[in-house]
Amino acid sequence: MSVTHPTGLPATSREWHLVARPQGWPTLDDFALREVGVAEPGPGQILVQNTHMSVDPYMRGRMNDVKSYTPPFELNKPMDGGAVGVVAAVGPDTPGYRPGDHVLHGLGWREYAVVEGKQATAIDPDIAPLSAYLGVLGMTGLTAYSGLLRVASFQEGDTVFVSGAAGAVGSQVGQIARLKGASRVIGSAGSDEKVQLLLEEYGFHAAFNYKKGPVAEQLKEAAPDGIDVYFDNVGGDHLEAAIGSLNVHGRIAVCGMIAVYNATEPSPAPHNLPLIIGKRLRMEGMLVRDHFDLRGPFVDEVGGWLRDGSLRYRETVVPGIENAVDAFLGLLRGENIGKMIVGLAD
Numbered sequence: 001m002s003v004t005h006p007t008g009l010p011a012t013s014r015e016w017h018l019v020a021r022p023q024g025w026p027t028l029d030d031f032a033l034r035e036v037g038v039a040e041p042g043p044g045q046i047l048v049q050n051t052h053m054s055v056d057p058y059m060r061g062r063m064n065d066v067k068s069y070t071p072p073f074e075l076n077k078p079m080d081g082g083a084v085g086v087v088a089a090v091g092p093d094t095p096g097y098r099p100g101d102h103v104l105h106g107l108g109w110r111e112y113a114v115v116e117g118k119q120a121t122a123i124d125p126d127i128a129p130l131s132a133y134l135g136v137l138g139m140t141g142l143t144a145y146s147g148l149l150r151v152a153s154f155q156e157g158d159t160v161f162v163s164g165a166a167g168a169v170g171s172q173v174g175q176i177a178r179l180k181g182a183s184r185v186i187g188s189a190g191s192d193e194k195v196q197l198l199l200e201e202y203g204f205h206a207a208f209n210y211k212k213g214p215v216a217e218q219l220k221e222a223a224p225d226g227i228d229v230y231f232d233n234v235g236g237d238h239l240e241a242a243i244g245s246l247n248v249h250g251r252i253a254v255c256g257m258i259a260v261y262n263a264t265e266p267s268p269a270p271h272n273l274p275l276i277i278g279k280r281l282r283m284e285g286m287l288v289r290d291h292f293d294l295r296g297p298f299v300d301e302v303g304g305w306l307r308d309g310s311l312r313y314r315e316t317v318v319p320g321i322e323n324a325v326d327a328f329l330g331l332l333r334g335e336n337i338g339k340m341i342v343g344l345a346d
Contacts, residue, residue, distance in 0.1 A: 009047070009088060013038045014321050015078040015110030022063050025332070030063070031325045038112050041091030046103070048115050051345045052317075053108035054082035054134040055328040057258050069287060082139060083108035084123060084130045085345075096122075104133050111321055111344055128306065135168050135339030136306065136313040137299065139288050143255060144172035145298045146291035149180070151284050152229045152253040156181035159223055161242055163187075163210075164233030166194035168313075168339035169255060171202055173231045175311050176302075178203050186222045188215065188238060190334045197337065201312055216241035229253070235260055240270035243281070252283040258332070314338030 012035050020030045041047045059081060062073045073079050087101040094117045097103075103120040107113035123133045135141065148154045160177040164170045165187025174185045187198045187207045198207040206222040215237045228250050230242035235257025242252065260267045276283065305311035316336040318327035324342045331340040
């Protein structure tokens with residue numbers, strides 16, 4: 001029999017804690033699912049029952065105790081990440097929220113979260129499913145939009161290569177490039193099923209399974225005239241292959257390097273880096289938080305494409321907070337198609 005607050009809220013909630021720094025690939029032993037009390041919101045706060053949470057590749061880096069662009073997860077404390085949910089209670093002096101409202105916020109990995117009202121964003125479930133605000137209409141989508149159009153300086157007529165193209169970001173990059181007038185869009189993926197998805201549903205002009213042969217050879221076959229833009233989600237041999245195929249004045253937007261996230265030894269740099277000089281290439285890393293000023297045009301344009309069916313998206317939804325770590329590990333293994341989401345409540 002469950003216990004509840006006098007307010008009708010549950011007395012306890014579950015949340016995932018990091019309990020050890022992973023060495024190489026994370027294991028279940030590095031995490032603990034713990035039961036904690038549900039606190040009532042204070043002034044300026046709201047209590048949110050999370051319905052969906054996001055697991056993302058960048059979270060692997062936050063499990064290491066190293067200096068980076070965002071602080072590492074603390075041991076024996078709840079992890080965090082994107083989440084959407086329903087406002088369960090509103091603290092005093094918190095204008096703009098009512099119980100039943102839907103919000104996007106950054107305190108995932110838990111069933112209930114006390115969130116500062118100023119750090120939550122109201123969302124409309126009538127415009128799109130709640131989970132879409134973690135993916136195609138959220139930070140994932142904005143990453144694709146700003147990375148391609150601003151960081152990579154995409155131009156109509158460009159030939160674009162996307163690694164990890166069946167993932168949440170990559171699939172959107174390729175479709176935006178096509179909708180914006182790319183002459184050719186090429187994607188790499190890790191299975192024949194994902195290759196077919198890129199070609200038949202997302203409208204890529206060419207795609208290949210990187211597990212079936214050297215990336216450089218498959219890319220040259222798919223883009224015999226070279227590429228103008230490379231959107232990097234993988235690093236490693238994909239980056240080296242892209243440098244070899246880029247045309248003069250080509251551009252590389254580096255979003256992620258999932259191939260090396262779990263490496264225990266330093267990875268060799270691409271062996272052809274000197275080509276950057278002769279080809280006058282531009283290579284730039286990106287963080288989506290630098291491009292929040294594009295959120296308005298992004299929502300307008302992508303929202304329009306979603307409404308008219310021009311842009312499609314997939315989600316892999318794993319139900320239950322108890323399966324959140326399995327979902328994260330599956331993401332690192334490439335088991336997802338599109339955005340990896342954990343469903344916490346209906």
